[in-house]
Amino acid sequence: MKDVSVEPHQDVGAGSGLDRRRALALAGLAGAGLGMGLRPAAAQNAPAGLPKKPYKFFFVCHVTLDQFFTPTIYGVQDACAAFGCTYQWTGSQKNVVSEMVNAMQTAIAAKADGIAVCLVDPTAFDAPTAAAAAAGIPVIAFNADVPTGSPNKRLAYVGQPLYQSGYNSALKWLQQVPEGGHVMLSISVPGSLNQQPRLDGYIQAIKDHGKNVTYDVVNAGPDPATEISRIESYYLGHKDVKGLFGTGGSDTYACGFVSNKYGLGKQGVPVAGFDLFPQTLTYIKNGDVNFTTDQQAYLQGFLPVQQLYLHKLSAGLVGPTTSDTSQAYVTKDNVDAYLAQSRFEGRTSAEPT
Amino acid sequence: MSTVEPSDRALSLKPSRLPDTASRRLLVWLSRYREISIAAVAIALVAYFQIGSGGTFLSGQFIGVVLRETGRLGLIAVAEVMLMITGEIDLSLSSIFSLSPYLMSFLATTFGLPLWVGALIGLVLGVAVGFVNGIITVRLKVPSLITTVGTLFLLQGIVVSIHNSQPIVAPVEEPFNAIFGESLYDPADGLFSLHAVTAFTPFLWTAAVIAILALVLHRTTFGLHTVATGSNLTGAREIGIRTDRIKIANFMIAGALAALAGIINTAQFGSADPQAGSPFLTLQAIAAAVIGGTSLLGGSGTVVGALIGAFVVASLNNGLVMVGTQATRSDIYLGIAITAAMILNVQVDRLRTRRR
Numbered sequence: 001m002k003d004v005s006v007e008p009h010q011d012v013g014a015g016s017g018l019d020r021r022r023a024l025a026l027a028g029l030a031g032a033g034l035g036m037g038l039r040p041a042a043a044q045n046a047p048a049g050l051p052k053k054p055y056k057f058f059f060v061c062h063v064t065l066d067q068f069f070t071p072t073i074y075g076v077q078d079a080c081a082a083f084g085c086t087y088q089w090t091g092s093q094k095n096v097v098s099e100m101v102n103a104m105q106t107a108i109a110a111k112a113d114g115i116a117v118c119l120v121d122p123t124a125f126d127a128p129t130a131a132a133a134a135a136g137i138p139v140i141a142f143n144a145d146v147p148t149g150s151p152n153k154r155l156a157y158v159g160q161p162l163y164q165s166g167y168n169s170a171l172k173w174l175q176q177v178p179e180g181g182h183v184m185l186s187i188s189v190p191g192s193l194n195q196q197p198r199l200d201g202y203i204q205a206i207k208d209h210g211k212n213v214t215y216d217v218v219n220a221g222p223d224p225a226t227e228i229s230r231i232e233s234y235y236l237g238h239k240d241v242k243g244l245f246g247t248g249g250s251d252t253y254a255c256g257f258v259s260n261k262y263g264l265g266k267q268g269v270p271v272a273g274f275d276l277f278p279q280t281l282t283y284i285k286n287g288d289v290n291f292t293t294d295q296q297a298y299l300q301g302f303l304p305v306q307q308l309y310l311h312k313l314s315a316g317l318v319g320p321t322t323s324d325t326s327q328a329y330v331t332k333d334n335v336d337a338y339l340a341q342s343r344f345e346g347r348t349s350a351e352p353t
Numbered sequence: 354m355s356t357v358e359p360s361d362r363a364l365s366l367k368p369s370r371l372p373d374t375a376s377r378r379l380l381v382w383l384s385r386y387r388e389i390s391i392a393a394v395a396i397a398l399v400a401y402f403q404i405g406s407g408g409t410f411l412s413g414q415f416i417g418v419v420l421r422e423t424g425r426l427g428l429i430a431v432a433e434v435m436l437m438i439t440g441e442i443d444l445s446l447s448s449i450f451s452l453s454p455y456l457m458s459f460l461a462t463t464f465g466l467p468l469w470v471g472a473l474i475g476l477v478l479g480v481a482v483g484f485v486n487g488i489i490t491v492r493l494k495v496p497s498l499i500t501t502v503g504t505l506f507l508l509q510g511i512v513v514s515i516h517n518s519q520p521i522v523a524p525v526e527e528p529f530n531a532i533f534g535e536s537l538y539d540p541a542d543g544l545f546s547l548h549a550v551t552a553f554t555p556f557l558w559t560a561a562v563i564a565i566l567a568l569v570l571h572r573t574t575f576g577l578h579t580v581a582t583g584s585n586l587t588g589a590r591e592i593g594i595r596t597d598r599i600k601i602a603n604f605m606i607a608g609a610l611a612a613l614a615g616i617i618n619t620a621q622f623g624s625a626d627p628q629a630g631s632p633f634l635t636l637q638a639i640a641a642a643v644i645g646g647t648s649l650l651g652g653s654g655t656v657v658g659a660l661i662g663a664f665v666v667a668s669l670n671n672g673l674v675m676v677g678t679q680a681t682r683s684d685i686y687l688g689i690a691i692t693a694a695m696i697l698n699v700q701v702d703r704l705r706t707r708r709r
Contacts, residue, residue, distance in 0.1 A: 065509070067518035067627065093509075190680045219680035221670070223631040225618055229422045229667075230674045236415045237406050237675030250628070257622065278522050279624050349517060 050313065052084025057308050058107035059301070060100050060117040061091040062144065062194075068249055068275060068297055070346035072143075075301025078351075083309045085113075095192065097121045104128040108135055114308030118144040119154065120193040129153045138311050140304045140320050144194050155311070155319065158303045160295040160326035162194060166201025166247065169272060169293050172329070173245060174205060176270040176290070180212045181242030184234055186220040186251040188227065195247040198274065202245060213242075220251040227254035235262065246273030249280070252292055256283035265289065276330065276338060276345060284335045296325040298344045387646040388658045390701045394644075394694050395665050402672035410672060417536070417552045419667050421621070424555030427663035428614035429638035430645070431563055432607035434659045437642060438570075439583040439600050440651025441497040443486060446611035446638070448508035449479045450630030453612035454619035455512050458523040468529045468620075476612045482508065483608025487601030497604075505632065512627045520626040523619050534558075534621035555617050559660065562610065566656045579603060584652030641666045644694045646702075665694060 059076060061069060076087050090106070092099035100117070101124060107115050108131055115132055119125050119141045126146075129139045133153045145157040177183055185202050187195050199217065206213050218234050220227040231254045235241060244259060246252030252273025258264070259271045265288040273280070274293045283289040307320040330338050341348040402410040409415055429446050436443050453475030460466040460474065486504055490497040531537055531551055538552035550557070570576035581589040582596040589596050611630075619625045643649060644665055645658030669690050673683050 065513040065518055065627070067513075067520060070517045070519060187680050190684075216677055217680040218674055219678075219683040222633045223629055224624070224626050225422075225425060225622065225629060226633075226670065228622065229418055229671055232418050233415065233671035233675045234677075236412065236418065237409050237677065250626070253624075278520055282522065346517065346519060 050083065053309065053313060055083075055085040055113035055309060055312055056110075057085060057087045057114045057116065057305055058103070058110075058112045059087060059089050059091070059142075059304070060103045060107065060115060061089065062095045062097075062100060062118045062120045063093065064089060064091050065093050067277075067346070069143075069301075071298040071344060072301035074343050074346060074349070075298040075303075076305055077301075079302045079305035079309070083305065085305060085309060087305065091118070095120065095189075097124045101125065101128050104132065108132050108137060111135075112137055113312050114304075115139045116142045116158075116304035116308065117154075118142060118194075119146045119152065119157075120144045122147055122150065122193075125154075126150070126152050138308055138320065140307060142300045142304050156307065156322045158307070158323045158325065159300050160293075161324060162197035163201040163204075165274075165293055165295070165326045166198030167205045168201075169198075169274070169329075170202040170205030170245070171209070173243060173270045173272045173290065174209045174211070174213065176268075177211070177213055177243050180214075182214045182216075182238065182240060183243035183245060184218055184231070184238070184241050185215050186218045186227070186231060186244070186246050186255065188220050188222060188248045188251050190217075190219050198247040202247070220246075220254060224250045224254060227251050228257050231255055232258045232261070235264075241269070243270045243272075245271070248273075249275035249277050252289070253277040253280045253283075256280050256289040259283065260286065260288040278339075278347075281330065281335055281339050284330060284332055285339065287332065291329045291331045293326060294328040294330050294338070296328060297346065299323070299325045387698075387702065388655060388661055390697060391645055391658055391661050391665065391694070394697060395661050395668070398665060398668050398672070398690075402668065402676065405676040406672070409675065413552075415671075415675065417538075419664070419671055420553055420556040422667035422670060423660070423664045424557075424559040425614055425618055426634070426638050426641055426667055427556075427559040427660045428562060428610050428617075429634060430641040430659040430663045431559075431566055431656045432610035432614075433635075433639050433642045434645075434647045434654045434656050435566065435579070435603045435610075436497070436607050437583075437647050437649060438579055438651060438654040439596075439603050440586070441490060441600060441604070442639070442649075443483075443497065443501045443604065443607050443611075444632065444635055445482065445486060445501040445504035445508060446607060447630035447632050447635040448505050448512065449482055449608055449611040450615040450618070450634060451627055452508050452512045452615070453479050454523075454615040454629070455515060455521065455625045455627055457616060458521040458619060458625035459516055461524050461526075462521055468524065468526045472529070472533070472616050475616055476609055479608035479610075479612025480605045481608070483605035484601060486608070487604035490604070491597040491600050516627075518627050520624055523623050523625050525623060530620045530623070532620075534617040535623070536621070555621060558613070558617055559663075562613075563656045563660050570656065575599070575602070580652065583654075637666050637670075638663070640691050640695075644691065644698060646698055648702075662694075666691070 073089060080087050090103045104115060104117060105128055115137055117125060117139060130153050132139045139154045141154045141157040143159045146152040185199060187199050206215060218230060220230050227250055235258050244255040246255045252275060255271050255273055260283055265271060271289045272291050276292060276294055280289060280292050284292065303323055310318040311320055338345055343350060343352060399410060432446055456478065457468060457471030457475045460471040461468050482504060486500055489495050489500045534554045536552045537548040578594045578599050581594055582599045586596055615630065618629060641662035642659045645655060645662030647654035647659060669687055673686055678686060
């Protein structure tokens with residue numbers, strides 16, 4: 001992507017609501033076209049392309065060490081390399097909002113050129129976001145967003161609309177739950193702002209679906225071994241369960257583990273969830289898990305840098321735009337591509353050739 | 354039994370002004386074996402869950418789940434007991450629990466190193482971390498609570514840096530995995546087959562470690578010196594016990610046990626996760642140790658009690674889920690139950706001391 005060079009006004013995706021991935025693909029094609037040498041005359045007339053600018057962007061994340069964000073960091077790195085920017089990955093290790101707010105204030109004090117932040121609290125980030133805006137620093141939300149109608153001054157959200165993605169995922173798995181069936185929904189940390197909305201989406205979908213499906217919500221716990229243990233306990237106490245559904249990466253893996261151990265997938269009990277733990281992918285390949293939702297962590301890093309860069313470069317003419325990155329489900333049919341060693345999914349740090 | 358208070362039994366046999374009633378005899382008995390009160394709690398819990406679940410709790414499969422977790426928590430809990438007896442504590446054990454098996458799996462998948470070699474390296478690493486914790490605590494005079502908070506973060510940082518925070522699908526090498534925790538049990542196997550034994554491997558490891566440590570505490574000079582160091586540091590020094598060495602050695606034992614627990618966990622699930630050991634694990638283990646009758650003040654502790662304490666915590670953890678407690682409430686019950694078990698324990702202990 002380093003040789004992507006498209007003039008701002010040609011980047012139709014930037015303000016028109018065109019699907020971001022298609023816009024990127026177009027940009028990539030344009031870059032590839034230039035690289036392969038179009039007609040010399042055209043090449044000579046082509047503009048020099050976007051300048052590299054040493055902007056510094058701060059990424060404030062709620063779980064800085066979580067493996068989910070490995071491809072996000074790669075996306076940030078690639079976009080920074082393409083536009084000549086630098087970045088700092090900061091925030092909290094364990095979802096501590098005050099640490100994140102401090103990190104934002106540090107970024108403002110350091111005169112950042114832009115801030116991308118996981119808005120994991122509905123109100124706590126309103127003040128620092130307003131402070132950043134007052135200081136002329138654009139703020140974009142990534143991965144987690146404030147609720148609709150919030151007065152928060154972030155310019156756009158890049159990520160998965162969590163509630164909607166839970167709702168959509170549930171509509172997909174509800175097709176395999178029999179009338180009146182009882183299912184288990186799990187959450188690693190009840191109330192956590194990235195999992196709770198998905199769970200709420202699950203529950204709303206069950207209610208809207210109207211097949212008298214009943215459910216229990218299990219507090220799976222903070223580490224994979226505890227999650228496996230508790231979900232297995234739930235299964236042993238409810239052997240008639242007609243589905244196991246996770247709301248995060250590690251509890252989805254735990255659902256897969258239990259499904260694999262007791263052969264639930266083979267008995268037609270649907271198992272599904274979120275994110276791309278390597279073991280979850282193996283379980284999908286083996287038929288123990290039906291599907292998982294890929295929220296394109298790479299794009300959640302690449303797009304904020306691209307948008308902040310364009311916003312800054314155009315002196316605010318190119319406004320950041322909200323981008324839904326969660327259009328992909330991983331199923332048995334496409335899981336092989338995910339299992340390959342790809343920088344875009346964080347399996348390897350090597351750049352694609 | 355394994356309660357470590359050398360003078361205790363002699364004291365409890367002294368004539369007392371209390372009349373020799375059945376209740377007094379019960380009290381004397383209780384005070385001799387402090388594990389009894391917590392064992393009673395454990396039995397009451399099992400009975401409650403057995404009734405609440407309509408008989409599922411005591412099924413082979415479910416007890417397998419609870420004992421597996423008891424094994425994991427129990428190993429960390431006894432590691433804490435050894436330190437708590439000397440008056441120290443180690444909060445970094447959860448990070449060693451993540452790091453050692455992660456390194457083992459990384460070395461196996463990247464350099465093709467056999468798992469048992471990686472496991473050995475992981476164990477040595479656990480011992481080394483314990484050594485460093487010990488040196489910083491006793492030689493540089495930093496309270497162990499702070500020292501080990503430091504190493505907790507340091508090691509967690511290292512484990513996520515090794516391989517970009519990615520969970521590693523650990524290779525399966527038999528008999529290594531079967532020995533260290535993988536369950537080969539299939540419902541088609543007989544209950545008394547070798548495969549059935551593997552369903553309980555993590556627990557058996559913990560039981561073996563506890564048997565050894567109970568012997569060490571009661572039958573060896575090292576055990577005696579460990580208790581002496583915690584109950585009266587100055588006195589122990591004056592009679593020539595090298596208390597610094599004793600403490601460092603116990604830090605090393607704790608590090609090794611945390612590494613072993615992590616390796617067993619990985620062998621069991623076939624996966625090494627950089628977040629495998631959350632600080633939550635250490636806190637639960639400390640709760641298990643205290644529930645089991647070990648004092649936070651040093652000088653007394655019981656490894657058998659820690660195992661029963663771990664069983665109580667594991668039963669609560671899984672039993673609550675099995676009886677269908679909703680996610681938002683389960684931590685409330687867990688918190689109440691842990692506090693209640695501790696209150697009981699502390700009160701029984703007070704009764705004992707009052708009688709002296």
